[in-house]
Amino acid sequence: MEILDTTFSALADPTRRAILARLAQGESTVMELAKPFAMSQPAISRHLKVLEGAGLIVRRVEGTKRPCRLAKPGVEAVDRWLEMLRGALEMNYQRLDDVLAELKPGNEKEETR
Amino acid sequence: MSMTLKTEGDRFVVVTRRFAALPEAVYRAHTEPELIKRWMLGPAGWTMPVCINEAKPGGKIRIEWTNGQGGGFYLTGECLELVPFRRIVHVERMHLPDPTPDNHIVTEFAPDGDGTLMTMRMTLPDAESRAQMLATGMEKGMEMSYVRLDEIVAAGDGVAAKG
Numbered sequence: 624m625e626i627l628d629t630t631f632s633a634l635a636d637p638t639r640r641a642i643l644a645r646l647a648q649g650e651s652t653v654m655e656l657a658k659p660f661a662m663s664q665p666a667i668s669r670h671l672k673v674l675e676g677a678g679l680i681v682r683r684v685e686g687t688k689r690p691c692r693l694a695k696p697g698v699e700a701v702d703r704w705l706e707m708l709r710g711a712l713e714m715n716y717q718r719l720d721d722v723l724a725e726l727k728p729g730n731e732k733e734e735t736r
Numbered sequence: 737m738s739m740t741l742k743t744e745g746d747r748f749v750v751v752t753r754r755f756a757a758l759p760e761a762v763y764r765a766h767t768e769p770e771l772i773k774r775w776m777l778g779p780a781g782w783t784m785p786v787c788i789n790e791a792k793p794g795g796k797i798r799i800e801w802t803n804g805q806g807g808g809f810y811l812t813g814e815c816l817e818l819v820p821f822r823r824i825v826h827v828e829r830m831h832l833p834d835p836t837p838d839n840h841i842v843t844e845f846a847p848d849g850d851g852t853l854m855t856m857r858m859t860l861p862d863a864e865s866r867a868q869m870l871a872t873g874m875e876k877g878m879e880m881s882y883v884r885l886d887e888i889v890a891a892g893d894g895v896a897a898k899g
Contacts, residue, residue, distance in 0.1 A: 644870050648746070648863055659864035709741050711778060716739060716753050718775035722765055723757035 633677035634700065638662070639670050643697055646680060650692040746863040749870070751856040759845040762852045763821040766843060767791040777801070786810070791818055797828060809833070821845060837865035 633639060642656055657667045671691055674680045679697035682689045724730060739753040755762050765771045769787040777784060778801065786800035797813035812835075813828030824843045830836045840859040845852050860866040 645864065709739060712741065712751065713739050714779075715775055715777065716755075718777065719762075719765055720755065722771055722774050723755055723761050726757065726761045726764070726771075 633673050633679055636670070636673075639674055642667070642670060642674065643679060643693065643700060646691060646693045646697065650690045652688050652690050656691070743866070743870075747860050747866055749858040749860075749866065751854075751858075753854050754848060755852045755854065756850070757852060758850075759847055759852045760821045762845050762854060763824070766824060767818070772799075779803075789815075791815060793817060797826060836869060837861045839869065 634643075638660060641660065645651060645656060645659070653664050653667055653671065656671075657664045660667065671680065671682070674697070675682060675691075677696075678694055679700060680691045681694045682691045739751065741749065741751050743749055765775065767789060768791075769789050772789060773784045773787045776799070782801050782803050784799060784801055786798060788796060788798040790796050793815060795815040797815065798810065800808065800810040802808035810831050811828055812831065813826050815824070815826045817823070817825035822845055825841070826843075827838050827840050829838050837860060841856060842859075843854065843856045845854055847853075858869075860869060
């Protein structure tokens with residue numbers, strides 16, 4: 624599964640994951656992407672090359688600019704992350720369900736553990 | 737009970753969740769440190785040694801998490817407005833260790849039959865901060881999936897790896 628390996632190593636870097644999250648809001652130029660990351664444009668361009676190589680983004684030519692957007696696998700990767708984020712929150716809320724069940728009148732326990 | 741997490745416009749994230757308890761109990765579980773400590777924990781194995789939540793306008797918030805193995809981070813914030821059992825408005829930021837942009841959060845508890853519908857609306861300063869906040873959440877999600885992967889690997893002794 625060489626493609627999967629390339630995808631995983633592309634996703635292993637936090638800056639690249641943040642770039643994908645930014646692109647989830649729509650197409651951006653390198654200059655727009657570089658702004659929030661306090662990184663040089665060549666450094667961002669190197670990350671974009673890795674993402675493009677992994678098939679997570681696509682770029683088109685517009686004069687001297689090469690705006691990028693998420694490719695379908697990139698969209699799916701972002702969706703999976705959002706799903707994990709939901710999962711992490713849901714884990715907290717299931718614990719809260721248990722706390723609330725104990726708070727119900729008649730179920731008060733002073734010491735739980 | 738189904739939870740929703742959605743982005744809205746450029747700067748908002750909205751989370752909803754229903755609880756099988758009255759708004760008073762859900763509100764208390766969001767404002768009393770002894771209760772907060774029992775559920776707002778994140779991945780398995782993490783604990784909250786410090787939870788300060790002064791539930792009054794201008795009150796300070798400080799929450800520290802640790803994984804017991806030298807890993808940890810903390811959150812600071814301020815309470816802005818409290819309407820008992822109905823509404824909490826506060827601002828918070830994570831320290832990782834650099835502070836993240838302020839996240840302004842309005843949490844509302846509405847009676848819903850014999851339960852409560854909670855709506856949490858987060859407002860970030862701009863689209864970039866929201867992308868970074870979601871990416872941080874993703875990071876935690878990734879961390880959890882790695883933890884799960886470790887468990888699977890640990891449980892998989894003797895199972896031949898598929899090439």
